[in-house]
Amino acid sequence: MRFTLKAALTAALFALPGANAFATTITIATVNNNDMVVMQKLSKTWEKDTGNHIKWVVLQENVLRQRVTTDIATHGGQFDIVTIGAYETPIWAKRGWLVKLNDFPASYDYNDLLPPVRQALTVDGAMYAAPFYAESSFTMYRKDLFKKAGLTMPEQPTYAQIEQFADKLTDKSKQQYGICLRGKPGWGENMAFLGTLVNTYGGRWFNMKWEPQLTSKPWENAINFYVDLMKKDGPPGASSDGFNEAEALFATGHCAIWIDSTVAAGMLDDPKQSQVAGEVGFAKAPVAVTDKGAAWQWIWSLAIPSSSKHQKTAKEFIAWATSQKYIDLVGNTEGWVVAPPGTRMSTYQNPNYLKAAPFAKQVLAALESANPHDATLKPVPYTGIQFVTIPPFQQIGTTVGQDIAGALSGSTSVSAALNSAQQSTTSAMQQAGYLK
Template identity: 75%
Template sequence: MRQLTGAALAAFLLAAPCAASATTITIATVNNSDMIVMQKLSAQWEQQTGNKINWVVLEENVLRQRVTTDIATHGGQFDVITIGSYETPIWAKQGWLAPLNEFPASYDYDDLLPQVRSALSVGKTLFAAPFYAESSFTMYRKDLFAQAGLTMPDQPTYAQIEQFADKLTDKSKQQYGICLRGKPGWGENMAYLSTLVNTNGGSWFDMNWKPQLTSAPWETAINFYVDLMKKDGPPGADSNGFNENQALFSTGHCAMWIDSTAAAGKLEDPSQSQVAGKIGFVKAPVAVTTHGASWLWAWSLAVPTTSTHEAAAESFIAWATSKQYVDLVGKTQGWVVAPPGTRTSTYENADYLNAAPFAKAAIAAINSADPNHPTLNPVPYTGVQFVAIPPFQQVGTVVGQDIAGALSGRSTVSAALQSAQDSTTAAMQQAGYLK
């Protein structure tokens, strides 16, 4: 596998267009708003390098499936893949990802937030470059709270969230007290629900890797979630993931939303949101413990070792995750939608801080998330909203389907959790974690 030196990559980045050496790279990414901006601005990289991009832009669950299948089978369909904090160290240890340690000095690796860089590295080697990073927090409509005489605390409890949602739901106006992820997927509904279980004192596994999905904290958390969504959530919530809830909130249908800190940029952009300027941002809610109440994630760009265009792929990643790219987005698209959560310099930039009322709450949430201590009681794994072991992708997806079934009314919560316990136990036995 060929590695570019810093000087060689810098020269490649600045190379004048040259038809004879033009390369077309295929990039697989998620259809989130930050990536749509990246796709729009990528024409500048194409012009600078003379290369071309074939975009494969997919819904989150589909992206995960396509990319996982391709890399595990060494299919070689993609030159750049969008992956996260879960996949990166696991796939790097399998030898599936090219190291990204040779970007030019102007890239400034030391500017990357330490916890984000660490999550995407094995040892001191970076295997995916963070495009944007996130924790989770509570977003709420300040105007609706004021009209109802309600005050949102800086650290709400889930009991308070339920009280607020009950008072703010007006289904005759299609105004829902709360919107939460319901679409099944280990990175969709289970990302949020894992934090709900964590703060209720639960965990995915005990110290012996025995699944805990029928334990009291899981029963409490999932019953609370299903009851709350049936009372105060939008119809068809089991089909709503990140993008669907972002659309609902931005069009004025949600009084509260507990989700990614990265959602805030679009919600505060008047060109994309009907509620810009009306939103408050506070910590993710807690129940019995603060452990694991908010997650940590980084959507990142990586090069599979099966890529035959590694130089061009690394060139694109160095461009798209650079300080200069953040500046480009800020100056051309508006600072409020600049990629968040990856660089110290972003949170020292007065233009960004002035445009993004959520910036301080977001970086505080990112800094406080602790993947090494995600639960109240000791567990054998790291990761807040995921378990950093290879079987989790399958396990989390199946469990997400069971709980979506309970949310839709196709099963009871107890039946869903028993099914989840059984399937998870079988998967962990098959993977050798349980005898």
């Protein structure tokens, strides 16, 4: 009798929609960006359909990078899914730290992924991270403020023009700042923008002998321009502003111009999240000496550490969260303007998305034109636009970012900051074996 009752209860359990007698809990580490917050919210749909559960670890960008890097390098096994990008993926894949993601079901449609995005996450023919959203960078500006001031934003402005516009549109008595740019130190924070600024000023991180170039004239010109512009026309405390802080400033009407990630366009044009929705214009990333490397390439992606104990369930979640089906779910529930951009060709063929996102074609053009293999005026031994795809760069970029944030805050001069950056970078490259 007891056996029969147990069998009946088991049968009833399996009959429940979404019930799973072998439910698994996976732990996901991700960044506290808006698109990831939406993913966390909508993941309840996946949990209900599969019976599995998710433990979320949502972190500020710099903290996420530190926690994930430490865990994966030590094979700690704390996370089943990590949010990483085009910098980490090829390096970690070659070290055997990531699980291959080349066996998703046919419905996933790998061929729908934008070729530059898929290529950036592929090593030796296998994809090791799946793109959640992809971004380049461009210029966002307030159309209403430009019109009132009698200004016209070119299709691709120069940095000299950006400075002229920012000067005219700054009114600090109204907390209206002509320009907002990242200042928070970090290789993926202030150095993401500054890497492109240095590129277009004709600079590079290293010459062909891997000798650091941080005291070269292009670096001096670019960083002096940045610091002077931000002191004149930027918000106070800018050395603490990363992507999220700058996005909040722009969305609440405090910035006339912002040069940053194309992913911000969806949030800024969404009246549920932005006070300036409908008044935001978009142009290409500015240029100076050259147009090479003026706009970055980044892909926030989901990957599985080889130390994960729940790889099968983790793969199932990633296949769901990076699918066109998920993009449709976001569009139909949260609004098409905030659908994850930059990953699939079908998104840019979807009339619902194109109608809701007037910036869609500009974003696609920026993504397709970003070339990490030809991003500098002079030849370099590395790939990457706003980062250098070598293991020591994570430490190097963050240290240099701290030096430049010091110049922005006024605690040191640009010259002293770059000299310090040159010394620390030279030391790091010697320790890593790139320099004798």
